[in-house]
Amino acid sequence: MTKLTVGPWIAAQKLPTHDLARDRLAFLERTQRRGTTPTVAGLPLVGMGGSCGKPCFALPYTVTWTQTNTLALEHLAADFGCFVEYGIYPHLKLQDGGQEVAAVQDWSTFATVYLRPGYEQAEELLERLLETLGAPLHG
Known part of the structure; x- marks a missing residue:
């Protein structure tokens, strides 16, 4: 089992304190850390x-939802102890407690x-x- 290893990169992007919310220079300093972005499973992290x-x-690739790939997504979700909640796009949520662990935007x-990440x-x-x-499956 592997958590995402991008935690330090993400933490460096976030507003450290609300006092800095209007501090343009602090914002510019944080954005400098975006020069190199991590990858996970060969996929680029494109933001948050x-x-x-x-x-x-x-x-x-792009995804077009079909009967086939939504059923496949539901089977995959079950393998991870999750269910799929269909809103604007599908969210995978833990069966135990309903915490969202993933969402696929199409x-x-x-x-x-x-x-x-946790x-x-x-x-x-x-x-x-x-x-x-x-x-x-995506088409």
């Missing part, structure tokens, strides 16, 4: 969710996966999502 703060990884020109199986889940949603 604006509201959720979860690291976001770009999939190397409503842009590329697909992304948001992952809870989830014990985050890297394995990302690898399996990459396989499960990849061709030929």
Whole structure:
């Protein structure tokens, strides 16, 4: 089981204290740390969710939801003790307690996966999502 190893990079991006919320120079200093971004399972970290703060990884393909790939996603979720909640896009949530561990966004020109960094199986889940949603299932 592997948690995401991007924690220090993410921490360096976040506002350290609310006192610095209006400090432009502190913001510019934090953005300098974005020059190099980590990868996990061969996927680039492209940023963080604006509201959720979860690291976001770009999939190397777009996703169009079908009966086939949503069923495959549900089976994958079950392998990780999760269920799928379908909102604007699918969220994988733990059966025990409902904590969100992943979300797959498909409503842009590329697909992304948001992952809870402290989830014990985050890297394995990302690898399996990459396989499960990849061709030929995504179209």
